[in-house]
Amino acid sequence: xxxxxxxxxxxxxxxxxxxxxxxxxxxxxxxxxxxxxxxxxxxxxxxxxxxxxxxxxxxxxxxxxxxxxxxxxxxxxxxxxxxxxxxxxxxxxxx
Amino acid sequence: xxxxxxxxxxxxxxxxxxxxxxxxxxxxxxxxxxxxxxxxxxxxxxxxxxxxxxxxxxxxxxxxxxxxxxxxxxxxxxxxxxxxxxxxxxxxxxx
DNA sequence: ACCATAGGCAAGCGACGGCTTGCCTATCAA
DNA sequence: TTGATAGGCAAGCCGTCGCTTGCCTATGGT
Numbered sequence: 001x002x003x004x005x006x007x008x009x010x011x012x013x014x015x016x017x018x019x020x021x022x023x024x025x026x027x028x029x030x031x032x033x034x035x036x037x038x039x040x041x042x043x044x045x046x047x048x049x050x051x052x053x054x055x056x057x058x059x060x061x062x063x064x065x066x067x068x069x070x071x072x073x074x075x076x077x078x079x080x081x082x083x084x085x086x087x088x089x090x091x092x093x094x095x
Numbered sequence: 096x097x098x099x100x101x102x103x104x105x106x107x108x109x110x111x112x113x114x115x116x117x118x119x120x121x122x123x124x125x126x127x128x129x130x131x132x133x134x135x136x137x138x139x140x141x142x143x144x145x146x147x148x149x150x151x152x153x154x155x156x157x158x159x160x161x162x163x164x165x166x167x168x169x170x171x172x173x174x175x176x177x178x179x180x181x182x183x184x185x186x187x188x189x190x
Numbered sequence: 191a192c193c194a195t196a197g198g199c200a201a202g203c204g205a206c207g208g209c210t211t212g213c214c215t216a217t218c219a220a
Numbered sequence: 221t222t223g224a225t226a227g228g229c230a231a232g233c234c235g236t237c238g239c240t241t242g243c244c245t246a247t248g249g250t
Contacts, residue, residue, distance in 0.1 A: 001236095004105075006101075006104045006105045006106075006110070007105050007237095009101045009104070009105070009178075010099075010101045010102050010104070010105035011101075011237090011238080013238085015101070015181075018182060019181070022182060028196075028197095029196070029197065030195090030196070030197090044238095044239075044240095045239070045240060045241085046196095046197085047197095047198090047199095047239075047240070047241085048238070048239050048240075050197075050198075051238075051239080052238090068196090068246095068247060068248070069195065069196045069197075069246065069247040069248065070195095070196065070197090070247090071196075071197070075182075077182050077183065077184055077185060078184075078185060080178065080179070080182060080184045081184050081185075083104075083175065083178060084175070084179065084184060086110075086114070087113060087117060087170075087172050087175060088172065089172055089173075089175045089176050089179060090172060090173060090176075096206095102207095106207090106208080108208090123226075123227090124226070124227065125225090125226070125227090139208095139209075139210095140209070140210060140211085141226095141227085142209075142210070142211085142227095142228090142229095143208070143209050143210075145227075145228075146208075146209080147208090163216095163217060163218075163226090164216065164217040164218070164225070164226045164227075165217090165225095165226065165227090166226075166227070
C-alpha cells in the first residue's frame with residue numbers, strides 16, 4: 001500500500017513523533033517511546049510506535065540509518081513541500 | 096467531532112475538491128459534482144461530495160455563502176499555514 | 191556459549207471513515 | 221399551488237486504521 005504524506009500526517013501520535021525528531025534528531029525506537037511517554041503522557045506499545053515510524057518512513061518523512069542493533073530515525077521535512085506546491089499558502093494570515 | 100486539517104487532507108477526493116475550488120472558486124455542490132465527474136472520472140453521489148465539503152468546511156479549508164437556494168463554496172488556504180508553522184519546510188529540495 | 195538488548199513479523203480486535211440509500215426541507219418559477 | 225431545483229439529515233454497510241498480543245531474528249557484551 002502506498003502511504004501518502006497526507007495519510008502519514010493524519011494521526012496525532014505520528015505528528016508528535018515528527019515533533020520529537022524535529023527537536024532531537026537521530027533517536028532510536030526505544031528513545032522515541034520513552035520521550036513520548038514522559039513528555040506527552042503517551043502510553044503506547046513499542047510496536048505501535050514502530051508501526052507509526054514505518055508509516056512515516058514510507059511517506060518519506062522519516063529517514064533511517066542502521067548501526068549495529070540500533071536504528072536511528074531522522075526527520076525529513078522535504079516531502080511537505082508537496083502541500084505548499086499544490087496549494088500555495090498566503091504569506092500573512094491577518095483577518 | 097473535531098475535524099483537523101490533517102484529517103481533511105487525508106482523502107484524495109477532498110484534495111481534488113480543493114484543486115477544483117482553487118482553479119474556479121465559488122462553485123455550488125452540483126457544479127463540483129459535475130466537474131469532478133467530467134475532469135477526474137469521479138462517479139460519486141451528491142451526498143458523498145456534500146459530506147466531503149462538510150469536512151472541508153469544518154476544517155476551515157472551505158468557506159461557504161448561501162444565496163437563495165444555492166450555496167457557494169470558496170477555498171481558504173489559510174489553515175494550511177499550521178503545517179509550515181509546525182514543521183518549517185526547507186526553501187529548496189535539491190538532493 | 192549464553193543472555194540481554196534492539197527491533198521485526200503477523201494475526202486479531204474494536205472503532206472509525208467513506209459511501210450509498212431513502213426521505214425530508216427550502217427556495218424559485220409557472 | 222404545484223412542481224422542479226438545490227441541498228440536508230440519518231441509518232446502515234463495508235473496508236481500513238490503530239493498537240495489542242505473541243513469537244521470532246539479530247547484534248553485542250561477558
